[in-house]
Amino acid sequence: NAGVTQTPKFRILKIGQSMTLQCTQDMNHNYMYWYRQDPGMGLKLIYYSVGAGITDKGEVPNGYNVSRSTTEDFPLRLELAAPSQTSVYFCASGGWDRGRRAYEQYFGPGTRLTVT
Amino acid sequence: AQTVTQSQPEMSVQEAETVTLSCTYDTSESNYYLFWYKQPPSRQMILVIRQEAYKQQNATENRFSVNFQKAAKSFSLKISDSQLGDTAMYFCAHGDSGAGSYQLTFGKGTKLSVIP
Numbered sequence: 001n002a003g004v005t006q007t008p009k010f011r012i013l014k015i016g017q018s019m020t021l022q023c024t025q026d027m028n029h030n031y032m033y034w035y036r037q038d039p040g041m042g043l044k045l046i047y048y049s050v051g052a053g054i055t056d057k058g059e060v061p062n063g064y065n066v067s068r069s070t071t072e073d074f075p076l077r078l079e080l081a082a083p084s085q086t087s088v089y090f091c092a093s094g095g096w097d098r099g100r101r102a103y104e105q106y107f108g109p110g111t112r113l114t115v116t
Numbered sequence: 117a118q119t120v121t122q123s124q125p126e127m128s129v130q131e132a133e134t135v136t137l138s139c140t141y142d143t144s145e146s147n148y149y150l151f152w153y154k155q156p157p158s159r160q161m162i163l164v165i166r167q168e169a170y171k172q173q174n175a176t177e178n179r180f181s182v183n184f185q186k187a188a189k190s191f192s193l194k195i196s197d198s199q200l201g202d203t204a205m206y207f208c209a210h211g212d213s214g215a216g217s218y219q220l221t222f223g224k225g226t227k228l229s230v231i232p
Contacts, residue, residue, distance in 0.1 A: 031218055042120075042207055042222030043161075050217055058219060090161060094218050102168055103149055103211065103218055107161035 002026050004108035006091050012114045013081040021076040021111050023091030031094035032074040033058075033105070034066065036087040043090060049074055081115045088112050118143045118210050122223035129198045130231050136183075137193045137226045139208030145169075149211040150184065150191045151220065156204040164206070167191065195228075203230045 007022045025032065030051045035043035035058075045058030049068040063085055065077040074093075078085060094105035119142045129135035141150070152164040167175045167184050175182050179199075183192045195202055205227050209220040 033219060035220075035222075040224070042209075042224045043220070044222075045219050048217055048219050056217070088159060092161075092220075102166060103213065104163060104166065105151070105211070105218065105220060106163065107153075110159045110161075112159075 004091055004093050004106055006089075006108035006111050008111060009109065010112050012116065013078075015081060015083065015115060017081050018077070018079050019081070021078070021089055021091070021113075023074045023076065023108060024072050025074075025091075025093035025106075026072065027093060027095060027106070028071060029093035029095035030071070031105075032068065033092040033094070034064070034074070034076045035090045035092065036060065037090060037110075038087050046076065046089075078113075083115050086113060086115045118145075118212060118221040120208055120210050120221050120223040122208055122226050124226045125224070126227045126229070128229040128231055129195075131198055131200060133198055134194060134196045135198055135228065137195075137206055137208075137228065139191045139193070139223060141189050141191065141208070141210045141221075143189070143210060143212065145212050147213050149213060149218070150182075151209040151211065152180070152182070152191075152193045153207045153209060153222075154202075154204045155207060155225070156201075161207075165193065198230045200230050200232065202228060204228060 033048045034046040047066040091108040150167045154162045205225045208223040
């Protein structure tokens with residue numbers, strides 16, 4: 001299993017440009033999430049999905065959009081990039097471990113985005 | 117809203133010694149999960165250990181164990197026999213299962229340095 005994969009690893013955007021961060025998981029998890037991590041801070045939730053076709057806002061959704069057409073994929077769209085969106089973005093997927101003993105959430109390697 | 121507080125921005129420990137990282141949280145839910153994640157310089161978020169709120173027994177994973185005090189809303193991480201590879205940022209996170217999304221709320225992290 002590859003787990004959670006994200007592309008690209010790094011990206012520099014100019015103010016006003018748009019881009020899509022890709023996220024794919026192969027663990028058949030229903031739950032998927034997008035977080036951002038600003039320097040010296042913990043992660044903050046942008047958007048999440050509890051299943052294909054269902055998405056909802058997290059703590060910091062402004063300036064972003066998501067879609068969930070399949071269980072595996074959960075892309076994050078940035079429209080009209082702003083310097084405040086300079087951050088590291090993490091995608092995560094969550095589900096129940098073998099035997100449904102407990103819930104676990106696993107993260108992708110992150111995307112470092114700079115908006116200048 | 118849930119909050120997670122890590123009161124120790126930085127800590128250091130001698131190799132082979134034991135160190136405890138503190139975490140407190142605030143929630144109105146009775147059923148939830150708690151996690152410790154490790155973030156080395158590679159930025160990857162690695163799940164270290166998890167605890168279900170309904171379980172009284174403290175979780176243990178090899179050299180890592182927790183002290184879960186539900187009434188005090190405290191969830192500390194103990195690392196025994198510290199190794200150089202334990203040097204990383206450690207994040208405490210609370211996951212709310214009541215809303216059905218299992219989204220995580222993170223603390224700001226503790227930077228742990230293991231000294232040879």
